[in-house]
Amino acid sequence: xxxxxxxxxxxxxxxxxxxxxxxxxxxxxxxxxxxxxxxxxxxxxxxxxxxxxxxxxxxxxxxxxxxxxxxxxxxxxxxxxxxxxxxxxxxxxxxxxxxxxxxxxxxxxxxxxxxxxxxxxxxxxxxxxxxxxxxxxxxxxxxxxxxxxxxxxxxxxxxxxxxxxxxxxxxxxxxxxxxxxxxxxxxxxxxxxxxxxxxxxxxxxxxxxxxxxxxxxxxxxxxxxxxxxxxxxxxxxxxxxxxxxxxxxxxxxxxxxxxxxxxxxxxxxxxxxxxxxxxxxxxxxxxxxxxxxxxxxxxxxxxxxxxxxxxxxxxxxxxxxxxxxxxxxxxxxxxxxxxxxxxxxxxxxxxxxxxxxxxxxxxxxxxxxxxxxxxxxxxxxxxxxxxxxxxxxxxxxxxxxxxxxxxxxxxxxxxxxxxxxxxxxxxxxxxxxxxxxxxxxxxxxxxxxxxxxxxxxxxxxxxxxxxxxxxxxxxxxxxxxxxxxxxxxxxxxxxxxxxxxxxxxxxxxx
Numbered sequence: 001x002x003x004x005x006x007x008x009x010x011x012x013x014x015x016x017x018x019x020x021x022x023x024x025x026x027x028x029x030x031x032x033x034x035x036x037x038x039x040x041x042x043x044x045x046x047x048x049x050x051x052x053x054x055x056x057x058x059x060x061x062x063x064x065x066x067x068x069x070x071x072x073x074x075x076x077x078x079x080x081x082x083x084x085x086x087x088x089x090x091x092x093x094x095x096x097x098x099x100x101x102x103x104x105x106x107x108x109x110x111x112x113x114x115x116x117x118x119x120x121x122x123x124x125x126x127x128x129x130x131x132x133x134x135x136x137x138x139x140x141x142x143x144x145x146x147x148x149x150x151x152x153x154x155x156x157x158x159x160x161x162x163x164x165x166x167x168x169x170x171x172x173x174x175x176x177x178x179x180x181x182x183x184x185x186x187x188x189x190x191x192x193x194x195x196x197x198x199x200x201x202x203x204x205x206x207x208x209x210x211x212x213x214x215x216x217x218x219x220x221x222x223x224x225x226x227x228x229x230x231x232x233x234x235x236x237x238x239x240x241x242x243x244x245x246x247x248x249x250x251x252x253x254x255x256x257x258x259x260x261x262x263x264x265x266x267x268x269x270x271x272x273x274x275x276x277x278x279x280x281x282x283x284x285x286x287x288x289x290x291x292x293x294x295x296x297x298x299x300x301x302x303x304x305x306x307x308x309x310x311x312x313x314x315x316x317x318x319x320x321x322x323x324x325x326x327x328x329x330x331x332x333x334x335x336x337x338x339x340x341x342x343x344x345x346x347x348x349x350x351x352x353x354x355x356x357x358x359x360x361x362x363x364x365x366x367x368x369x370x371x372x373x374x375x376x377x378x379x380x381x382x383x384x385x386x387x388x389x390x391x392x393x394x395x396x397x398x399x400x401x402x403x404x405x406x407x408x409x410x411x412x413x414x415x416x417x418x419x420x421x422x423x424x425x426x427x428x429x430x431x432x433x434x435x436x437x438x439x440x441x442x443x444x445x446x447x448x449x450x451x452x453x454x455x456x457x458x459x460x461x462x463x464x465x466x467x468x469x470x471x472x473x474x475x476x477x478x479x480x481x482x483x484x485x486x487x488x489x490x491x492x493x494x495x496x497x498x499x500x501x502x503x504x505x506x507x508x509x510x
Contacts, residue, residue, distance in 0.1 A: 074141065075214055075394040078289040080298055082218040083282050086364045087128075087303025089225035090278035092232075092310065093361035094179045097334035097354055099275045100315055104328040106268035110319045112260050113268070117315055120272030121308030126463040128279050128304045129453040130435050132297030135283045136450040137441060139292045142375030143283030144434055151437025154381060155496050160430050161376045162492030167485075168427055169369040170403060171420030172277075173362065174410040177203050180358040186351040200408045202359065206366045207404035213393045214288045217367040224360025231353050232310050235334070239317035242341045267477075270470050274424070275311070278361070279304060280431075281368035288371075293450035366403070373399040381499065422485030425474040432467035435460050 078086070100113070107113050134147045142149075149157030164170070181198035184190075190198065210217040282299055286292040314334075318327055321337050330336050334353070338346025374396040377387030390397040410416035438460050441447055453460055475482045 073394060074287045074389060074396075076288055076290050077213075077215045078218055078285060078295070080295050080302075082222050083289060083295050083299035084303045084306070085222040085225040086218070086282045086285075086368070087279055087299050088229070088306050089221050089360045090281045090364040090368065091276055091303070091307045091361075092225075092228055092357060093176055093278075094354055094358050095275040095277075096311055096314055097350070097357070098332060099271060100318055100327055100333050101330045102271045103268040104324065106264045106271070107260055108324065108328065109260060110324060112265070113319070114312060114315060116265065116268045116272050117311050118308070120269055120276055121304065121311065123269075123273060123463060123466050124276040124279055125301070125304045125308070126455075126459045127431060127435075127467075128300035129297075130438050130460050130463060131280050131283055132300045132451050133449055133453045134434070134438060134441070135286060135296040135300075136293040137447055139286045140375065141285060141287040141371045143286065143372065144280055144430060145372045145375055147434050147437055148430060149379070151440050152433065154379065155493065156430075156433065157379075158376070158381050158496045159489055159492045161372050161381065162495070163423060163426060163430075163489045164369060164372055165403070165406065167419045167423040167488060169365070169372075170407045170410060171416045171423070173203060173365055173369075173403070173407040174199070174416035175420055176358050176362050176365070177407070177411060178416070180355055180362065183351045183354045183358070187348065196411055196414075199411045202362065203366070203404055203407050203411070206359075206363050207400050209363075210367050210370075211390075211393065211395055211397050211400050213395060214285070214367070217363065221360060221363040221367060224356065224363055228353075228357045228360050229306070229310065231356060232314060235337070235353075236313050236317050238341060239321050239337065243317070243321040266469070266473060270473055273428075273466075273470060276304075276307065277424075277427070278365065279307075281364065284368040284371040297451040366400075369403050370396045370399040373402070381496070419488070422481050423488055424485075425471060425482060426485055426489050428467045428470045428474075432464045432471070435464040435467065 103116050104113050107116055131144075135143070138146050138150060140146055145157045145160050148160050177199035178195065180202055181190075181195040184198055185195055206217075206220075209220055279300065282296055282303070286296065289295050318333055318337055321340050322330075322333070326336065327333055332350075335347045335350040338350045340346070342349065373382060374387055374389075376382040377384055377399070386399050386402065387396075388398050389395065407416075410419070438453070439457065442456070
């Protein structure tokens with residue numbers, strides 16, 4: 001199969017990666033030319049790409065998918081089952097076991113709540129399809145960072161990576177690790193210090209597993225994803241089998257429809273969309289995916305369908321077993337369901353389930369993030385030594401360590417919650433911009449894609465409007481907190497321009 005421009009890069013002599021025209025940098029193009037291409041500041045004025053950027057992928061699509069990897073290249077080991085498990089595993093964490101109460105409080109109707117989850121799943125699917133086309137066009141490691149940089153220049157891409165490292169991605173790692181530790185405390189009582197120690201330990205353990213190789217990381221994540229899906233199926237079966245012992249209220253709850261305004265429906269929808277968060281992370285590891293132009297789009301579609309079906313099934317069982325007002329008032333709806341069906345021992349069973357689910361989600365999230373920081377380092381937007389790849393394990397080991405250290409600091413200091421809750425909504429600003437970028441790429445000549453999003457241009461436009469509407473809704477409901485979060489993200493701009501002007505890009509070391 002002939003190599004298509006923009007789908008992969010070639011490898012020049014000495015293991016130096018050369019990127020094709022249409023990707024972030026043209027073969028042999030200097031940093032000055034790269035800067036002019038995006039009308040941005042000169043990030044790499046003193047270096048030529050072939051002398052500075054080590055190879056980080058297999059050399060072409062016409063290479064065998066299992067070709068041996070040598071030198072300092074990332075290893076292609078992620079196939080469709082692993083990529084699909086990554087999509088499912090990073091989405092299903094702890095939110096589905098607590099989030100239904102927030103949605104039900106906004107939409108006091110069983111059918112209304114199920115409609116919210118269905119619409120949220122549909123919009124997530126559209127976003128996944130947008131990402132699928134972009135992933136089939138730009139197969140370099142980095143995902144959303146690459147798409148934003150290609151569409152709007154390196155400054156926007158830098159802001160995505162900046163927000164990811166300091167708050168969004170590291171913050172969610174810290175938050176999920178703390179949830180894991182708190183549920184572990186249900187089984188083995190521990191104080192605040194013990195909870196933090198367990199959270200840090202699980203972060204360091206998963207970082208170590210991913211340090212040792214992408215195969216180890218994806219296998220672990222896949223096993224836990226399969227396990228959590230089996231657990232969801234078990235909850236549904238047990239709820240259907242034993243839920244009849246609970247007072248019959250399901251028919252009445254379905255028939256009842258409280259006052260549902262568009263404002264409340266959208267507030268519930270925003271909560272549902274946040275529960276689907278993480279679907280885009282599979283794009284970060286493109287250069288470690290076998291045939292990424294086809295594998296990633298398929299994984300996004302299949303994974304989103306699986307998650308949507310799981311969420312609808314779980315919510316149906318919640319309402320089948322528990323009254324509507326109980327679900328709306330509950331802060332641990334899955335535990336309430338288990339106790340209603342299994343008795344007082346049900347809480348312990350749910351604690352184990354949440355620990356299992358959060359551990360699996362962490363495995364995928366810890367794996368994904370460092371690939372973005374690796375891409376930034378290769379583009380001169382991070383210290384060059386961060387772009388090193390381990391010669392034995394073929395992983396971005398240094399940024400894996402950096403991520404683990406910073407996420408652990410957020411846990412130890414307890415600052416993750418304040419930072420994360422203020423910044424997480426800004427993710428949707430970037431999703432909206434990413435979708436606008438899709439329209440720009442459709443008008444750009446010379447780009448080839450293995451997949452085109454369904455329903456273009458209507459569906460992508462709908463997703464972009466929804467993304468910006470989520471942002472407006474968050475600003476409207478919590479103006480000061482959201483503006484503080486936006487300020488934290490925009491604080492990356494002066495850092496970016498200082499970095500570009502001073503040329504702070506030390507040479508990579510082995």
